[in-house]
Amino acid sequence: MFFSNIINKVNQLSVFLEGSSIPQYLIFFVFALGSVLIGKYTPGIVQIIINRFMPNLGKEITNNFIRPLTKLFQIAGTFILISLSSVWLEDYKALYNFLNPLIVLAVVISIAWLASRLFQQLLRIYGIEIIRKSGLEADELLLVFETIVNVAIGFIAAIGYAQTQRFPLTGLLAGVSIGGVAISFAASKTLEQLFGTVVLYLDRPFIPGDYIRFSLTSGYTPPEGETYGRVESIGLRSTKIRVAATGTLYIVPNNQLANTGIENITRGKKVMVLLYLDFTKKLIEREKALVEQVVKNSTDSVFGIDPGSTKIAVFDHEHTDKCRARITFFILGSSENSIQLRKRLLEVANQNISKELKNFGIDFYLQEPNIYVDSPVTI
Numbered sequence: 001m002f003f004s005n006i007i008n009k010v011n012q013l014s015v016f017l018e019g020s021s022i023p024q025y026l027i028f029f030v031f032a033l034g035s036v037l038i039g040k041y042t043p044g045i046v047q048i049i050i051n052r053f054m055p056n057l058g059k060e061i062t063n064n065f066i067r068p069l070t071k072l073f074q075i076a077g078t079f080i081l082i083s084l085s086s087v088w089l090e091d092y093k094a095l096y097n098f099l100n101p102l103i104v105l106a107v108v109i110s111i112a113w114l115a116s117r118l119f120q121q122l123l124r125i126y127g128i129e130i131i132r133k134s135g136l137e138a139d140e141l142l143l144v145f146e147t148i149v150n151v152a153i154g155f156i157a158a159i160g161y162a163q164t165q166r167f168p169l170t171g172l173l174a175g176v177s178i179g180g181v182a183i184s185f186a187a188s189k190t191l192e193q194l195f196g197t198v199v200l201y202l203d204r205p206f207i208p209g210d211y212i213r214f215s216l217t218s219g220y221t222p223p224e225g226e227t228y229g230r231v232e233s234i235g236l237r238s239t240k241i242r243v244a245a246t247g248t249l250y251i252v253p254n255n256q257l258a259n260t261g262i263e264n265i266t267r268g269k270k271v272m273v274l275l276y277l278d279f280t281k282k283l284i285e286r287e288k289a290l291v292e293q294v295v296k297n298s299t300d301s302v303f304g305i306d307p308g309s310t311k312i313a314v315f316d317h318e319h320t321d322k323c324r325a326r327i328t329f330f331i332l333g334s335s336e337n338s339i340q341l342r343k344r345l346l347e348v349a350n351q352n353i354s355k356e357l358k359n360f361g362i363d364f365y366l367q368e369p370n371i372y373v374d375s376p377v378t379i
Helices: 002-018 024-039 042-053 058-066 070-089 093-133 141-164 169-186 188-203 254-258 285-300 336-359
Strands: 211-214 227-234 238-243 249-253 262-264 270-279 311-316 323-332 364-366 371-375
Touching: 024 070, 042 058, 042 070, 058 093, 070 093, 093 141, 188 227, 188 254, 227 249, 238 254, 249 254, 285 311, 285 323, 285 336, 336 364
Parallel strands: none
Antiparallel strands: 211 227, 211 262, 227 238, 238 249, 270 323, 270 364, 270 371, 311 323
16 A cells, blocks of 8 residues: 555546656756655665565564675665656657667666675575585585576676667677677687686686696796796786796786686785684583584584684683683685675574584573684795
8 A cells, every 4th residue: 555655646637747847957946856866765665665565574584685785775776767767768869869878877786786796695695504414515506506607697787788779689699699700710819818818817826816826738937947036917818927036027928827727826815814702601521521612513514614723711700600612723715705605604604513512501692793814824
């Protein structure tokens, strides 16, 4: 009933404005300004809709999806409203034909971006738990699957935008195919280097600023057979690396780097995690040993935690009749995204620790937030 009343009011306002003498470009300007203002309330509007149709899941969806992505919901909502307002520009053909593709592009990009982040949240919150309950390991394959879905979202967004703008996709693809065959014969070496660039950008074995060590085939390798340096830039054809020993700039074709083994020194860093568990009572020696065993088993089962790095110290408070446990270990990851995945896996491990200890009658609460410290790299 609430939304029906709003729709009726909007229809009445549209009929009134169509019969008025107000210039339609001015109406568009007012509606666009209103879209910017109303777009800020998109998360609240989505929350109302969810609570209306899914009251049992409303709070969970709000906490897990809407609040973490508030800004993206606002951006998407604003562009959607501006797109709806563009109907008032249809009488101004030149202006409409210029602005409409840009507005639609902004809508498509914002929705695709929001869909990508929503899927990431879904995967991190529910996907990991489902995989672990299935007896499988939640590892880097999750990141690969996430990348595949993001590529699919981008492809669907591109197709959707092309359809709205009535691009001749069939003819375009056929032309690209024929042209691609002709170009491949004329510039095979250049294309090989460009494909190497694509591989480097998709696989991301390094980024500008990383220190790497690598060894290339004959013709590109220095006399010592191995090169260590800092990546300065990744171009369309080659990558520029500042050699550490001499300070000279080493320019390597991207297809050579894509086909060689690369040791990324920068990403060899570890992130130290420090956790504190405060128990509601003083533990006897048997209970302390049980806590150490449960914690060690739970952390060792998490993919990406440095094996054997877990250190557990259970001690009594000096002025209370309670106990505290200090837990430290190292998380390993090849990128910031994988480190975030490890942190999510750690949250699952914390839940398992709490569940197991409560089964033994040992209650505790976890000090928040967890402390993460970057460990320096030894070169």
